[in-house]
Amino acid sequence: MAPLTILAHPDTRLRTPCAPLTAFDADLARLVADLLDTLKAAGGIGLSAPQVGDLRRVSVMDLAGDRTAPEVFVNPEIVARRRWGIVEESCLSVPGVVGNVLRATRVLVRAADPAGEPFERELEDMHAVCLQHEVDHLNGKLFIERLSPIRRLRLRLEDARARRRAAAAERQAGRRPA
Numbered sequence: 001m002a003p004l005t006i007l008a009h010p011d012t013r014l015r016t017p018c019a020p021l022t023a024f025d026a027d028l029a030r031l032v033a034d035l036l037d038t039l040k041a042a043g044g045i046g047l048s049a050p051q052v053g054d055l056r057r058v059s060v061m062d063l064a065g066d067r068t069a070p071e072v073f074v075n076p077e078i079v080a081r082r083r084w085g086i087v088e089e090s091c092l093s094v095p096g097v098v099g100n101v102l103r104a105t106r107v108l109v110r111a112a113d114p115a116g117e118p119f120e121r122e123l124e125d126m127h128a129v130c131l132q133h134e135v136d137h138l139n140g141k142l143f144i145e146r147l148s149p150i151r152r153l154r155l156r157l158e159d160a161r162a163r164r165r166a167a168a169a170e171r172q173a174g175r176r177p178a
C-alpha cells in the first residue's frame, strides 16, 4: 500500500460520474487501503476514488485529528437531508481554493462496507458536510460548482490567467510552437 497521486482540477476524470460498484473483491480492499494511506499522507479529512483516477464509487473519511477513525463508504447514497447551513470547504483536488457552500448539516446515508455489507448511518455537522462533498466527487462534481456565481467567475478568470501564463512559459521554454 502506498499513497497515490491526487488528481487536480481541471483533470477530466474528476468530472466523470462513477457507476455503482458491484465487485466487492480483493482489488476493492486494495483501493480502500490506498485511499486511506493517500488521505493520511495528504492530511485531508475525505477522499474519493475518482481523485486518484479510479472510477469506482468509493469514498473514505477520517475526521479524527489523530487519524484513528477511518470510515469507508461504498456506493454511498444520501437518503435524507435535514438542517441547512453555509460551511467553508476546500478540496485536495482544488489546491488553494476555500469557499462557502450551502450544505445539509444532518444527513442519513445508505452505503456498503468493503465486504458488501449494507449499512445506514446518520451523520452530523462536519461528518455530514464531508460526506456530501465526497458523494459530489462520485457524481463528477466539484465543490467550486457550488460557490456563488461571482466567486465562480473570479475563479474562472484566475484559471484563464494561470493557463495563459503556463502556455507563455512553455512557449518561452521552446516546448510548444507559438
Ligand SMILES: [Zn+2]
Pocket: 090, 091, 092, 093, 133, 137
Ligand atoms: Zn474534494
